[in-house]
Amino acid sequence: MASSTGASRQYHSTLAVVARLAPYLWREQGFALRVRIFMALALLLGAKAATLFVPVFYKQAVDALGPRDVAIALPVGIILAYGATRILSSTMQELRTMVFDPVAQHGVHRLALETFRHLHRLSLRFHLDRQTGGLSRAIERGINAVENLVYYLVFQVAPTLLEILLVSLVLWWLYDWRFAATTFLTISAYTAWTLAVTQWRLVYRRRMLEAESEANAKAVDSLLNYETVKYFGNEAHEARRFDASLTAYERAAVWSANTLSILNIGQAAIIAVGVTLVMLLAAAGVARGEMTVGDFVMVNAYLIQLYLPLNFLGMMYRELRQALTDLGQMFRLLGVEVEVRDAPGAGPLAPGGGEVVFDDVRFGYDERREILRGVSLRVPAGRTLAIVGPSGAGKSTIARLMFRFYDVVGGAIRVDGQDLREVTQDSLRAAIGIVPQDTVLFNDTVYYNIAYGRPSATPAEVEEAARLARIHDFVASLPDGYQTRVGERGLKLSGGERQRVAIARTILKRPRVLIFDEATSALDTRTERAIQESLRQISRDVTTLTIAHRLSTVVDADEILVLQDGMVAERGDHAALLARGGTYARMWAQQAEAREDGPHG
Numbered sequence: 118m119a120s121s122t123g124a125s126r127q128y129h130s131t132l133a134v135v136a137r138l139a140p141y142l143w144r145e146q147g148f149a150l151r152v153r154i155f156m157a158l159a160l161l162l163g164a165k166a167a168t169l170f171v172p173v174f175y176k177q178a179v180d181a182l183g184p185r186d187v188a189i190a191l192p193v194g195i196i197l198a199y200g201a202t203r204i205l206s207s208t209m210q211e212l213r214t215m216v217f218d219p220v221a222q223h224g225v226h227r228l229a230l231e232t233f234r235h236l237h238r239l240s241l242r243f244h245l246d247r248q249t250g251g252l253s254r255a256i257e258r259g260i261n262a263v264e265n266l267v268y269y270l271v272f273q274v275a276p277t278l279l280e281i282l283l284v285s286l287v288l289w290w291l292y293d294w295r296f297a298a299t300t301f302l303t304i305s306a307y308t309a310w311t312l313a314v315t316q317w318r319l320v321y322r323r324r325m326l327e328a329e330s331e332a333n334a335k336a337v338d339s340l341l342n343y344e345t346v347k348y349f350g351n352e353a354h355e356a357r358r359f360d361a362s363l364t365a366y367e368r369a370a371v372w373s374a375n376t377l378s379i380l381n382i383g384q385a386a387i388i389a390v391g392v393t394l395v396m397l398l399a400a401a402g403v404a405r406g407e408m409t410v411g412d413f414v415m416v417n418a419y420l421i422q423l424y425l426p427l428n429f430l431g432m433m434y435r436e437l438r439q440a441l442t443d444l445g446q447m448f449r450l451l452g453v454e455v456e457v458r459d460a461p462g463a464g465p466l467a468p469g470g471g472e473v474v475f476d477d478v479r480f481g482y483d484e485r486r487e488i489l490r491g492v493s494l495r496v497p498a499g500r501t502l503a504i505v506g507p508s509g510a511g512k513s514t515i516a517r518l519m520f521r522f523y524d525v526v527g528g529a530i531r532v533d534g535q536d537l538r539e540v541t542q543d544s545l546r547a548a549i550g551i552v553p554q555d556t557v558l559f560n561d562t563v564y565y566n567i568a569y570g571r572p573s574a575t576p577a578e579v580e581e582a583a584r585l586a587r588i589h590d591f592v593a594s595l596p597d598g599y600q601t602r603v604g605e606r607g608l609k610l611s612g613g614e615r616q617r618v619a620i621a622r623t624i625l626k627r628p629r630v631l632i633f634d635e636a637t638s639a640l641d642t643r644t645e646r647a648i649q650e651s652l653r654q655i656s657r658d659v660t661t662l663t664i665a666h667r668l669s670t671v672v673d674a675d676e677i678l679v680l681q682d683g684m685v686a687e688r689g690d691h692a693a694l695l696a697r698g699g700t701y702a703r704m705w706a707q708q709a710e711a712r713e714d715g716p717h718g
Contacts, residue, residue: 134445138263141224150220157217157271164209165279167202169287172418174199180411214272221267229260232451240456241522242482254333259447262440269433269440277426277433284419292408295398296416300423303391307427310383315434318376322439325369332362344608388427392420457521457542465544469533470498471629471660473519479527480518488514490683491528496676498533501661503671505704506680512664513554516632519662520546532630550628554635554664556619558607563592564599566607566618570625578625586621588614631656634664668705677701 142154178195236244236256281304289297339346339355346355399416402408473496481487488511496502504512517523518530521537530537537545550570558566567579574582579599583589591614595601607615623631653673665671672691679687679694679701686700694701 134441134448135266137448138224138228138266138444141228141263142220142267150223153216153220157213157220160209160213160216161271161276161279164206164213165276165283167206167209168280168422169283170202171199171206172415172422174202175418176409176411176415178411179414180409210276217271221264221271224267225260225263228263228447229256232256232259232447235451235453235455238455239453241517242456243453253337254330255443255446255450258443259450262443262447265436266440266444269437273426273429273433274437280426281423284423288416288419292402292412292416296395299391299394299398300420303387303394304423304427306391307384307387310387311380311434314376314380314383315438318373318380318435319438321369321372321376322435323442325366325373328362328366328369332359332366335359335362341605384427388424392424395420457524459541460539463539463541466532466535466540466548469629471548472496472498472531472533473502473630473660473662474531474534475515475528476531477528478518478525478530480514480523480525482523484526487526488683489518489525492680492683492685493528494678494685494688496660496662498660499658500675501656501663501673503663503665503674503677504680505665505668505671505677505701506686510680511683512680513634515662516551516553516634516664519549519630519632520551548628549630549632550623550626551632551634552616552620552623556607556612556615558603558610558615558618560603560605560607562597562600562602563595563618566603567599567621567625570622571627574625579621582621582625585624586617588617588621591617629659631659631661632664633661635666668701668708679704 174195178199181195233256281300285297285300288300335355335358339359346352395416396413399408399413403410403413473494475492475494478489478492479487480489492511492515494502504515506512518525519537521542524538532540532545532548559569564576564579567583568574570582571578576599580589583592592599592601601609603609603615603618607618610618663671663674671677674690676688676690677694678685679699681700687694687697689697695705
């Protein structure tokens with residue numbers, strides 16, 4: 118009973134995946150591509166019809182060659198017809214592939230694009246919980262699965278099933294029901310064996326693929342963190358983790374190969390028994406004078422035609438099952454709910470000066486632990502607010518909430534009087550620029566990474582942004598200038614150089630609200646002072662939130678807000694906070710003492 122229920126669930130799952138894929142092969146296609154679908158079906162039927170006549174011409178040629186007094190022109194004509202029919206069948210099959218392939222590729226294109234866009238719509242929470250290597254592998258397998266599923270269903274399984282049906286009908290019509298029944302029973306036994314053993318094999322196949330994904334994810338994660346591995350001398354530790362995944366993959370792969378051999382042995386035995394029985398029926402017919410030698414040959418030819426595709430039926434079934442599994446995994450990704458959505462009827466952020474208001478904002482990444490507990494603040498348009506406090510106080514969370522990577526649990530955030538939940542995310546993020554503490558660049562050129570802030574910018578505008586970020590002279594001194602590639606995650610550049618590229622990128626964006634999250638933490642004192650002056654120039658008329666650990670970088674802020682345990686502990690300007698002698702004053706004294714005790718010379 119349990120097995121039946123499991124099979125039914127698997128059946129419905131298969132139907133669900135195929136139904137989910139179908140629109141990409143029809144609804145998403147234009148008129149010209151839909152015409153190609155009908156042309157491909159016509160070519161499929163034509164190819165199978167031609168294939169059906171090949172053994173008939175073969176039989177007639179054999180029978181015609183029997184009597185000695187038959188003119189030689191007759192068998193020559195039949196043989197030529199036999200050859201022409203084989204050529205026609207092969208040509209129509211290849212034309213079918215040529216006609217249908219653009220349909221399949223367009224479906225793959227649309228699905229890949231939708232998946233890519235959907236992954237970018239998913240929340241930051243989803244991406245922080247997923248391993249990039251495993252995610253990219255799932256997408257890659259899903260895209261390949263579409264091609265495999267379409268290829269095997271349209272070009273292999275459907276034609277094979279059609280040919281089996283037609284051959285069984287022809288054998289019944291030309292001879293008697295025993296030929297059709299034997300053929301049908303052989304195919305049924307073969308299919309039942311294949312399904313049963315392949316279902317058994319799926320357990321080992323799944324373990325193998327899971328181990329492969331785990332090994333791939335660990336390898337990618339380790340190589341992305343190459344420097345960290347080197348800092349701690351953990352190459353051997355990483356190798357052991359990778360080796361453990363490879364060992365699990367090795368065991369599962371061996372079992373998968375063994376079960377494949379068992380499957381192949383059973384398939385070969387069933388086919389051999391079926392062919393032998395049909396040939397015995399044909400031989401008995403010839404012996405009784407009810408069939409000619411040509412009939413015997415024709416039956417044999419039909420069986421060979423069926424045997425060849427059946428020989429690959431197990432492989433086709435495995436590939437189809439794997440394609441359905443991989444495609445199901447991709448569709449599950451597409452089915453992940455978007456956590457942060459635009460509200461129905463949400464409009465673009467209206468023009469304004471960039472006033473930012475937090476009204477009793479409450480938020481936690483986990484409902485069991487609140488990070489911000491009733492934070493209220495106001496940054497007038499064109500003014501600067503600095504947010505300081507110990508690690509874990511919730512400073513960087515404020516930046517993430519501003520970009521609506523998450524929605525607040527309580528309270529509201531407003532820009533120019535508009536609740537962020539009531540405007541489109543695209544317009545909101547276009548109005549805000551950020552220089553994050555952890556700067557990650559694309560594996561492309563310096564020019565591309567700066568221009569990413571506004572891809573439509575001119576080269577002159579890109580260079581001007583680089584000058585304001587104090588990076589232009591350095592870039593110009595490189596052999597390839599702005600076409601210098603920065604490497605994976607920008608690792609060919611120093612931390613300070615990466616941060617200045619990030620600052621240039623944000624400058625180029627021209628946002629109405631600027632967020633600096635420890636934006637100069639990787640810079641030396643001299644460069645930091647130069648960039649601070651540039652930042653003051655570009656943020657003169659721009660609302661600015663500066664999240665900082667080093668208090669010396671925020672002394673000129675219009676207001677300083679001290680966060681502690683997710684709440685506002687103090688607020689005021691630099692002088693007022695020092696005079697108060699509270700948390701800010703103690704932090705200032707500690708940092709001043711650290712600067713005095715630091716290395717000299």
